[in-house]
Amino acid sequence: MTNCGLVNEKNELVPLKSISVEVRVQDHVSTVSSTLLYVNEEERPLEALFVFPLPADAAVCHFSAKIGEQEIVAEVQDRETARDQYDDAVSSGQQAFLLEESAESPDVFRLSVGCLSPGQDAAVTIIYVTELDVQADHSLRFCLPAVLNPRYTPAGSVAGIVSEISSGCGAAPYTLTLSVHVSSPKPISKLESNCTLDPLVFLRSDHTQATVNLSPGHMFDKDVELFLYYQDTHQPSAIVEAGVATAPSGSLMRDPVVMISLYPEFPEEVMSSLATQGEFIFVMDQSGSMGEVLHHGKRAQTHIESARDTLLLLLKSLPMGCYFNIYGFGSRFESFYPESVEYSQNTMAQALKRVKKMQADMGGTEIVQPLKHIYSQPCKPDHPRQLFIFTDGEVGNTKEVLDLVKHHVHSHRCFSFAIGEGASTALITGMAREGSGHAQFITGTDRMQPKVMQSLRFALQPPVFNISVDWSLPDGITVDTLSQPIKVLFQGQRALIYTQLKGESSGGSEGTVTVKYRLKDQLVTNQLHFCLKPTEETGLAVHRLAARTRIRSLELEERSCNSDVEDIRRKIMELSVQAGVSSVHTAFIAVNKDSRQTVKGPLLQGRVQTYGSFDLCGIVMKDSSDRCGIVMKGFRVSEQTFHCCKPTKVTATRLNGFMTKVQNFFRRGSKTAAAPTVQTNSQSKSDAAPDPQKDPLLQLVSLQKASGCWDLDATLADAFGKTLDELTNQKPAQVEGSVWATLLALIWLYGCKIDQRVEWQFVAMKAVSWIGSQKVGDLSECVCVGNVLLGCQVTKETLGI
Structure with a gap:
C-alpha cells in the first residue's frame, strides 16, 4: 500500500509526525487537548490543509501553535475577517494558522497551516470540551474520532469543507499517544475500551480519581472509545460553575452557570405495558459504502449484512396490528410498499423475502428525498409514526437533513443508527434530537441488534406530554435557560439543562429544579435539590458547553427564520467571541508576525474531492509549484486525474466497495444528477438470496x-x-x-x-x-x-x- 497523508509530487511523506492527546474527565464532562506535530521536510515553504472530525457536540475553546520556543495563541474572529487575515499573512510570507468549522456539518473542521519554512516544525494544539454520552448499561462513553468518511454531496448542493475530505489508506504514518485522567464525586468502578489500555491506576484510596494510558503501538485506524463506570452513574446531579470576574457585567461568562443532569424514572405500572400500536418505518442506507466490513475479527459482517439481520429481528418483534414499511436509499430510493401496510404474517413474510435481497448497490448517500417522500405520506390515525434510520452517515448536506426532520417533528419520532467507523455524529445525534428520538452508534465488534432493540423499547414507550421545568431559588436570583426546551424523555435516559444564574442571593445556598410531565393519564414529578456553591476545579468547561448549546440553538433559529437573520448572526458571533467557542460564523486565527520569508509565487489551495475512509491523515500539500496530491486506496489522485500506483492486495469485498465509490465519484462529477425514483414491491432486485443465517x-x-x-x-x-x-x-x-x-x-x-x-x-x-x-x-x-x-x-x- 502506498503512503498517504501529506505528500509531495514524488509521493513522499509527510509533515504530520505525531498526535498527542490528553483527556481530563470530570464527572460527566471531558476536556480534550490534542497536539499535532508538523514537520516540513520539503526544500520550499509549505502550506498544509488538514480536514478532521470532532464530536458533533464539542465546544472548541482553544487553538494555539508552538514554533520552536514561541507559542502563538489564536483568537476567535468573524470568519471572513479571519480568512482575509490568514490569506494576507501567508501571501506576505508570515506563518499563519486558521481553524474553522464546516458550514455543512458541525462535526468536521478544517485546519490550514501556512508558510512552514524548510525543516521547521510546528506543534498545533486544539482543546475542546464535551459531555459524555450515557449508555444503556449506565456507563459513560468517550469517543476520540479517528475516522472521517467522505460525505456524499448531492448534485446542486453547495460544496464546502466536507467536499475536501480526503481518503486514507493502511496504517496511519504517525504515532498516537493518549492519556486519560478521571475524577468523579462517585467512586470509579472500572474503565473499558475498544483499544488496548495500560492498567488503570487509582490516585486516591476512595477510587474517585484515576489515570490510564493507551498502550503503545496503537494504529489510529478506528475511533478510540472509552467506557467509564461510576457508582450510581444514573443519579440526577448538578454542577455549578463560577463565572469570570473580568467578563462584562450581565454576560454569560460573568455569571455562574448550572448544568443539570436529570434521569427520569417512570412509574412501574406505566412501563409494564408497552404500546401495541404504531406506524414503524425503517429507512435503510444501501449506498456503496454499506458494503464495507464492520471489523476484521471473527464472524465479521459488512454493514449491510448486519443491517439485514437487524431488520429481521425488528420485523419479528413488532406488535400485531401495527403498520410498517421499509425504504432503501442511495442515489435513488425505493419502498417495499406504496404506503405502510398492516403487520400480519403475510406482509411480514413478503418483507423478509425482500430484506434478504438488500445489497449495498444504490450508489451515493442521498437521504433527503426518501425523507420528503415519507413525510408526504399521511400518518395512520391512532398509530404514532416511528422512524428508524440506518446509515453509515456519509452525508454532506447534514443541516438540510436536520432542518427537514425538525420541520416534521410533530408527526413522528426519529431513531437514528450510525453503522461503522467515521459516521457523522452531527447527522446521527442531530436527527434523533430534532426528531425527539434516540441515537445509537455501532462500531468495531458491537452487535447492532441489542442497541436497536433498546431503541425499539423507547419507541414503544408512551410519549411524554406537557414537559415543564420550574426553579426554586433564593430571593434575588433568577435563571436564564440556555438550552432548548426539553422535547422528549425516555426511561433512564439523561436530559441536560444549562442555565445562567443572575443576581445576588440575599440568603440561602440551595436551589431546586422540578420537572413535571404527563405520561399516559398520570402527572409525574421529578425533583433535584442542589447546592449553589460553585464546584471546584471545573475550569470554564460548563460555561463553554453552555455557550455551545446556546450557539447551536441560535444557528438553528437562523436557518429557520425569515426575518432578523442579521441580528441572530450578530448574537452568534458576539457569544462565540466572548466565550472563545467556535461557531459556523467565526474561526480561530493565529499569525506569527515575527516570521517572514520570501515566497516564490502564490500559495494556492488545492481542492481535491476523493472518496474512501479518512484516517486522520488526509492532508493535501500545497506549495508554490501549484501541485496537490493525495493517495486513495491504491490510486493517486492528482489534479482530479487517476494514475495507477503500486499494486495493492485487497479483498474482493474491499475492491467491490472501492469500485462502487469510484463509480459514485464520477456520478457525482456529472453536472446533473438522475432524478430520484420510487420503486415499490412490484419491482425486485436480483433473486439471489444470501447464505442462510448461521447465528x-x-x-x-x-x-x-x-x-x-x-x-x-x-x-x-x-x-x-x-x-x-x-x-x-x-x-x-x-x-x-x-x-x-x-x-x-x-x-x-x-x-x-x-x-x-x-x-x-x-x-x-x-x-x-x-x-x-x-x-x-x-x-x-x-x-x-x-x-x-x-x-x-x-x-x-x-x-x-
Whole structure:
C-alpha cells in the first residue's frame, strides 16, 4: 500500500509526525487537548490543509501553535475577517494558522497551516470540551474520532469543507499517544475500551480519581472509545460553575452557570405495558459504502449484512396490528410498499423475502428525498409514526437533513443508527434530537441488534406530554435557560439543562429544579435539590458547553427564520467571541508576525474531492509549484486525474466497495444528477438470496410467526440441534404442536441465550401472549419435559406463563 497523508509530487511523506492527546474527565464532562506535530521536510515553504472530525457536540475553546520556543495563541474572529487575515499573512510570507468549522456539518473542521519554512516544525494544539454520552448499561462513553468518511454531496448542493475530505489508506504514518485522567464525586468502578489500555491506576484510596494510558503501538485506524463506570452513574446531579470576574457585567461568562443532569424514572405500572400500536418505518442506507466490513475479527459482517439481520429481528418483534414499511436509499430510493401496510404474517413474510435481497448497490448517500417522500405520506390515525434510520452517515448536506426532520417533528419520532467507523455524529445525534428520538452508534465488534432493540423499547414507550421545568431559588436570583426546551424523555435516559444564574442571593445556598410531565393519564414529578456553591476545579468547561448549546440553538433559529437573520448572526458571533467557542460564523486565527520569508509565487489551495475512509491523515500539500496530491486506496489522485500506483492486495469485498465509490465519484462529477425514483414491491432486485443465517438466535427468530408462535417442524428442530422425531416423540399428549414448539423456543431462549435477552425480549413477549390466548392445560409438565429435551433448567415462572 502506498503512503498517504501529506505528500509531495514524488509521493513522499509527510509533515504530520505525531498526535498527542490528553483527556481530563470530570464527572460527566471531558476536556480534550490534542497536539499535532508538523514537520516540513520539503526544500520550499509549505502550506498544509488538514480536514478532521470532532464530536458533533464539542465546544472548541482553544487553538494555539508552538514554533520552536514561541507559542502563538489564536483568537476567535468573524470568519471572513479571519480568512482575509490568514490569506494576507501567508501571501506576505508570515506563518499563519486558521481553524474553522464546516458550514455543512458541525462535526468536521478544517485546519490550514501556512508558510512552514524548510525543516521547521510546528506543534498545533486544539482543546475542546464535551459531555459524555450515557449508555444503556449506565456507563459513560468517550469517543476520540479517528475516522472521517467522505460525505456524499448531492448534485446542486453547495460544496464546502466536507467536499475536501480526503481518503486514507493502511496504517496511519504517525504515532498516537493518549492519556486519560478521571475524577468523579462517585467512586470509579472500572474503565473499558475498544483499544488496548495500560492498567488503570487509582490516585486516591476512595477510587474517585484515576489515570490510564493507551498502550503503545496503537494504529489510529478506528475511533478510540472509552467506557467509564461510576457508582450510581444514573443519579440526577448538578454542577455549578463560577463565572469570570473580568467578563462584562450581565454576560454569560460573568455569571455562574448550572448544568443539570436529570434521569427520569417512570412509574412501574406505566412501563409494564408497552404500546401495541404504531406506524414503524425503517429507512435503510444501501449506498456503496454499506458494503464495507464492520471489523476484521471473527464472524465479521459488512454493514449491510448486519443491517439485514437487524431488520429481521425488528420485523419479528413488532406488535400485531401495527403498520410498517421499509425504504432503501442511495442515489435513488425505493419502498417495499406504496404506503405502510398492516403487520400480519403475510406482509411480514413478503418483507423478509425482500430484506434478504438488500445489497449495498444504490450508489451515493442521498437521504433527503426518501425523507420528503415519507413525510408526504399521511400518518395512520391512532398509530404514532416511528422512524428508524440506518446509515453509515456519509452525508454532506447534514443541516438540510436536520432542518427537514425538525420541520416534521410533530408527526413522528426519529431513531437514528450510525453503522461503522467515521459516521457523522452531527447527522446521527442531530436527527434523533430534532426528531425527539434516540441515537445509537455501532462500531468495531458491537452487535447492532441489542442497541436497536433498546431503541425499539423507547419507541414503544408512551410519549411524554406537557414537559415543564420550574426553579426554586433564593430571593434575588433568577435563571436564564440556555438550552432548548426539553422535547422528549425516555426511561433512564439523561436530559441536560444549562442555565445562567443572575443576581445576588440575599440568603440561602440551595436551589431546586422540578420537572413535571404527563405520561399516559398520570402527572409525574421529578425533583433535584442542589447546592449553589460553585464546584471546584471545573475550569470554564460548563460555561463553554453552555455557550455551545446556546450557539447551536441560535444557528438553528437562523436557518429557520425569515426575518432578523442579521441580528441572530450578530448574537452568534458576539457569544462565540466572548466565550472563545467556535461557531459556523467565526474561526480561530493565529499569525506569527515575527516570521517572514520570501515566497516564490502564490500559495494556492488545492481542492481535491476523493472518496474512501479518512484516517486522520488526509492532508493535501500545497506549495508554490501549484501541485496537490493525495493517495486513495491504491490510486493517486492528482489534479482530479487517476494514475495507477503500486499494486495493492485487497479483498474482493474491499475492491467491490472501492469500485462502487469510484463509480459514485464520477456520478457525482456529472453536472446533473438522475432524478430520484420510487420503486415499490412490484419491482425486485436480483433473486439471489444470501447464505442462510448461521447465528443460532437469528435462525430461531426467523422461524417465528408474526402472531408470536412457532410451527413444530424440521427447521425448528434443526435450530435446536435435534430431529423432528425427537421433538414430536417428547410432546405431551394434551398439548397442540404449535404450543409445544413455542414453549420449546421460550425454554431455549431463557436457558441458552439469556445473555442476549435484550435482543429477543419482544419476541418472547409475543410468544407468551400467544400461549396465553390458547386453551392449554397445566404447563408445568410441558416445561419439565422441555428442559430435559433441551438440557435447560428454566421454571414456568421465569417464562412468565
